[in-house]
Amino acid sequence: MTPRAGWQWRDQTSGSAHQQLVVASDETPTQAAFRCLAEHSTSCPTCMTVNEVGENANLPCETGDRLYEEWRQAHRGPATEQPPASA
Numbered sequence: 001m002t003p004r005a006g007w008q009w010r011d012q013t014s015g016s017a018h019q020q021l022v023v024a025s026d027e028t029p030t031q032a033a034f035r036c037l038a039e040h041s042t043s044c045p046t047c048m049t050v051n052e053v054g055e056n057a058n059l060p061c062e063t064g065d066r067l068y069e070e071w072r073q074a075h076r077g078p079a080t081e082q083p084p085a086s087a
């Protein structure tokens with residue numbers, strides 16, 4: 001597995017299990033997540049694949065999808081507001 005983006009989700013709001021930001025720099029979680037996503041998307045052969053007209057082929061990439069989802073969640077905050085949409 002690839003390492004997580006460098007922060008931990010706070011899954012409890014009280015008690016000793018309280019987690020906090022573990023980013024080494026002064027990046028926000030959103031910035032850290034975006035950096036990980038950007039670094040991946042510029043180095044991953046799958047994510048960099050382009051089609052015959054030079055557009056990103058959007059090949060499925062498990063890591064890319066996960067990093068994007070982590071960035072999206074960091075950007076929007078934990079998904080507490082919106083219930084999951086049933087397909």
Ligand SMILES: [Zn+2]
Binds near residue numbers: 040045047061063064
């Ligand atoms: Zn990728």
